[in-house]
Amino acid sequence: MKFILNYIRKETWSPYVAGILLGVVGILVVLVANSLLGASGGFENLAGMLGKWVAPEAFDNLYFNFIMPPGITFGVFLLIGTFFGGMVGAATSKTLQWGKKDAVNGDPQWKRIFGPQTWKRWVLAFIGAIFMEYAAGIAGGCTSGLVISGGMLLAPSAFIFMGGFFASGILTTLLIYRRRY
């Protein structure tokens, strides 16, 4: 029992142990709700709801009517849980940095590559997130919605997507890091 408690307090688990936990969660999602894990879908449902409210004409299209219907869906509640899960995970290892000065920009490797300014982190996070969410919309899922939940059902799209993001991810990192790669 003490061993388990001490293991929970560790900051980084062995990826195999954490992977087993995620695999079990993936099975339970199908078993309990006949649904799939996913992070980007919930954001799209919320964005659709907001869009229908602010600009109903612009959002009256095929995508937001049929593919990603707006509303408070299973994915949105999953997101709420994910937020608190991540927070509690950080709190158990005492790395939760809520409200601290370096909370947003605390990664030493990021500072070495992009510089110490915090606004840069915000701007790049915003731009990168637009890329990611838009791409997830095109492909039909993100790393969790397509690679993990699609992959565990052996959907071909998951493996095509995975090949795609590894190729361009390596290329982008090469361009950013150059000689420091």
Add this chain to the structure above:
Amino acid sequence: MGTTIAAIFLGFFFGFSLNKAGLTKYHKIVNVFRFTDMAVLKFIMTSLAVAMTGLFILRGFGVITFPNIPATYIVGNLAGGLLFGVGMALVGY
């Protein structure tokens, strides 16, 4: 109502496992693309193997039917993947 509570509960463990695997850190994500730290890949592959085994066994026993699997449209999946990688390497989330 039941599914709502289940969603929050399952989401909690989803977030917890992501945090403990270190996927909430910039350097963990980017170092996969630099081939210096493969923890993220190990994490994803382990979860895939566990979930695949469990799901196909449960389907074999007739306990579950699969939900709609993500659609395959090669150009879209590939284009989305290529764009996604750019964002992922920039942000590291």
